[in-house]
Amino acid sequence: MSVRKGKGPVFDPGLCRCCGSMKKCRLLNVEYECSGQKEVYSDMMMDCFGLLLSHLDGKPTERLVCATCVIRLRDAFSFRQQVLRCEEAFLQVKVYDSENNERHMQMEEALVEGGPKIEVEVIKVEPEDVSDNISDTGGPSEDALADAADDETKPDLAQDDSNDDLPLIHSKRKISRRPLPPEPSKVKKSENVVRTTPTGHNVALKNYNMPMSKVQQLIRERDPTYMTETNILTIVEFSYVCPFKCRHNHLLCYYCGQVFSDPQLLREHTINSHHPKKFKVTEHKNMIKIDLTRIDCRLCPVKINDLEEFKRHIVTTHKKKYYFDFKDSVLPFRLTKEEIKCALCNVIFPYFHALNKHMNEHFSNYVCETCGLGFVDKGRFVMHQQRHDQGDFPCETCGKMFKAEYNRDLHIDRVHRKRGRVYCPKCDIKLMSYPQKLKHLVEAHGEQPLSFPCTMCEKVCETRRTLTIHWRKDHLKDFRYECQCCGQKFFTRFALNNHMPTHTGERNYKCKVCEKCYPRLKTLKDHMRIHTNDRRYRCHICAQAFIQNCSLKGHMKSQHPEYG
Structure with a gap:
């Protein structure tokens, strides 16, 4: 198949x-x-x-x-x-190093007796003061260069007829005499080496061999992932931004995964319990969520409220590395308990999951070629793409079609294998659904049942998802699925699909017993109880049982009107 x-x-x-x-x-x-x-x-x-x-x-x-x-x-x-990439960087370094080594060898040969005459830079320094005029880096110190520049005449130069045309500092001179090697104790191993000429001058020869750390850095900078990760580490390590993760409407500590409902408690926990140097980029393919409520600089008392300003500050003031040509791959939020607002466009949302979904509009890293919608990370993009593949994942047992492979596997585990997928955090039991997990925690482990009260009415929900649905449906009136025929709006796509047969007249659900057809699956299931004699609706007055709820309601009106 x-x-x-x-x-x-x-x-x-x-x-x-x-x-x-x-x-x-x-x-x-x-x-x-x-x-x-x-x-x-x-x-x-x-x-x-x-x-x-x-x-x-x-x-x-x-x-x-x-x-x-x-x-x-x-x-x-x-x-x-x-x-x-590494080979390309290595060859580039070797070409650069080879060119400079050739210059170095030419300088060496110029100082060897009988060697070819080439031009070198000469720095005139007193021979007895070499040890005092060498800087910590191994080259001549700035004071030595300044003294040499101020001193315009020296006896040894004046008495040497062959050097009458020799300028006093940084002059070009043809030299063909063997140099005297400097004492090892007076010249430190460094980039610059001072050699003494027979005329009493010290020649500064630059060592052009590139250090391995520099080579490694050049190789790293060939990889865009390295620059992106470096930018993230620079932001987190030197500022007070708070990295975090999320699971639907729950905020999780990036370091330890602890769940918080109050963003302020999350920020305090992150600052007090985790050092920013322990931060590691664990989600290379996803953007890192950071809370920008407090940015500021950790290296100085400067107060900063804008992330771009912080980037400029950390580079110019503290000389830290930041690659402005590469994206920092962070998803900015400003989290407050009172209102959930987008940090980029100030749009207010009723719950965090809606804000997280809204970020797709600002960061379209993955674009669907079918409908043109953009997505922040690959996970959202893949889940969206599966919506375009209608009926690609059938259940081999019952033939039911699913849009996503995950939904099909979930259906097989729950319906046919009777195998749970929700783990209990305190034991090895797997439950069939999240509400069953909450019930298990209360009954088996003695935890207090969770409650989520609505802030707009007196309704109390058992799960945050139920509260979210109640919010959108009853208060926000978020009926986003509209019928193209009559304009009626529905809360879910499933409700819209159930409505469409009223316009199309389709009856796609057929009873295998009597071959009667119905427009909706629920209606067919209700009809099947006639063949199985499933009388689940019972009158609480006379105990008479009925197959359908509508039959019970008719019975109540005709036989027990006083209870209507």
Whole structure:
């Protein structure tokens, strides 16, 4: 069976050409997309290993590769790209070093007797004062250069007829005499070396060998990920911004994962409990969420309220490294308990999850080619793309179709395998749903039941999700799904789909017993209770039972009108 996922087809199951396993496979010579990058696996194999695979123009089922082999191939391809970047940087350094070594050798040869005569820079310094005039870096000190500049005549130069035309400092001079090597104790190993000429001058020769730390830095700066990560670390380490994670409407400490409902408590916990030098970028493919309520500089008492101002301050005042040509990959928020407002456009939202979704409008790192919507991170982008693949994931047991593979697997575990997916944090039990987990924590572990009161009415909800739905539906009137035929609006897409048969007249749900058709699945399920004699609606007065709720209501009106 072949289904489509992303740009190319997926075969499940299929025989992998690389490992011989029967798994879900992709085509070797068809273009797919990963993290916004196009990839053709046969071309990647040719680039990495020089392997030219055969029969790539045959049947699709004969040119497949499984997901496991694709991951290994991506790792190999990434490693190859990394080696090429480092090699390019290394060769560039070697070319630079070779040019300067050639200049260095020419200077050395100029000081050797009988060597070719070339021009070198000469610094006139008293021989007996060499040790006093060498700076900590190994070269002549600034005071020595200044003294040499002020002293315009020296006896040794005046008495040497061959040096009458020699300028006193930084002059070009043809030298062909063997130098006297300086004492090791008087010249430190450094970038600049001072050599004494037979005429009594000290010649400063620059050592052009580049240190390995500089070479490593040049290689690192070939990788855009390094610059992006450095920018994030600079912001977090030298400012008071608060990095955090989120799970729906919950705020989590970035370092330890502790949950907070009050942003102020999250900020205090982060500053008091975690040192910024322990911050590590763990989500390289996602933008790091940071709270900008307090920025300020950790290195000085300057108060800063703007992130761009802080970047300029940390570079100009404290000489820290920041790559302005590369994005810092941070998602800015200003979190307050009273109102949830976008830090970029000041739009107010009723709950954090809505604000987090709104950030897609400001940072469109991944763009859907089908509808043009942009998304912050890859996870949101992949989930959105699955919406365009209608009915690609059927349940093999009951035939029900799902938009996303995750939803299909969740359905199989819950309905057919009766296997839970929600873990209890205090024991190894897995529950079927989040409400069951809350109930289990109260009954089995004695925790206090959670309650989420609505701030606009007296309703109290058991979960935050229930409160969010109540908020949107009852107070915000957020009915975003509109019928194109009559203009009626609905709270969910499911409600809109249930409404559409009133216009189309479709009856797609057929009873397998009597072959009667219904427009909605719920109506068919209610009808099936007739064949199973499921009388679940019972009158609390006379105990008579009914199959449908409408039958019970009719019974109450006719037989017990006094209770109506």
